[in-house]
Amino acid sequence: xxxxxxxxxxxxxxxxxxxxxxxxxxxxxxxxxxxxxxxxxxxxxxxxxxxxxxxxxxxxxxxxxxxxxxxxxxxxxxxxxxxxxxxxxxxxxxxxxxxxxxxxxxxxxxxxxxxxxxxxxxxxxxxxxxxxxxxxxxxxxxxxxxxxxxxxxxxxxxxxxxxxxxxxxxxxxxxxxxxxxxxxxxxxxxxxx
Numbered sequence: 693x694x695x696x697x698x699x700x701x702x703x704x705x706x707x708x709x710x711x712x713x714x715x716x717x718x719x720x721x722x723x724x725x726x727x728x729x730x731x732x733x734x735x736x737x738x739x740x741x742x743x744x745x746x747x748x749x750x751x752x753x754x755x756x757x758x759x760x761x762x763x764x765x766x767x768x769x770x771x772x773x774x775x776x777x778x779x780x781x782x783x784x785x786x787x788x789x790x791x792x793x794x795x796x797x798x799x800x801x802x803x804x805x806x807x808x809x810x811x812x813x814x815x816x817x818x819x820x821x822x823x824x825x826x827x828x829x830x831x832x833x834x835x836x837x838x839x840x841x842x843x844x845x846x847x848x849x850x851x852x853x854x855x856x857x858x859x860x861x862x863x864x865x866x867x868x869x870x871x872x873x874x875x876x877x878x879x880x881x882x883x884x885x
Contacts, residue, residue: 713849
């Protein structure tokens with residue numbers, strides 16, 4: 693472990709915080725309104741689906757952490773989990789924001805499947821990413837720098853996740869704006885991973 697990782701290594705590590713923040717915010721801010729107002733699902737139904745998907749996520753997170761720790765202890769890399777989860781996260785986000793037409797049979801199932809995919813992929817990436825950050829250095833000041841880089845990029849991601857979907861929605865319409873956001877998200881998360 694390096695006592696003080698160089699700035700470029702810190703920036704490369706921290707950059708993944710940007711798309712992770714971009715993925716988290718729209719699920720709670722934009723998905724409920726989009727699926728209720730634009731696609732016609734009841735808001736209560738969307739809320740119940742979000743809750744159920746989070747319960748699945750809460751059960752699987754400890755397993756994913758155990759799996760990541762076990763792979764690491766056998767000489768594997770936590771980054772393999774990040775590399776595996778990033779394309780799945782991009783696929784899940786694309787699915788969330790490219791749903792079937794309003795009123796389509798199976799729309800609720802589509803939402804469930806894509807939320808579970810997003811949450812699973814997000815956890816696969818995040819659990820390993822955060823653990824890797826703690827392993828970059830054993831120096832307290834170094835860990836503070838690692839965290840600062842990650843959180844700085846995450847703040848940019850939150851800003852983009854708050855502004856981009858709304859700007860795209862206003863210029864392209866509800867469905868096309870959210871679809872475009874998901875398409876812009878994919879290369880960012882893939883490059884960052």
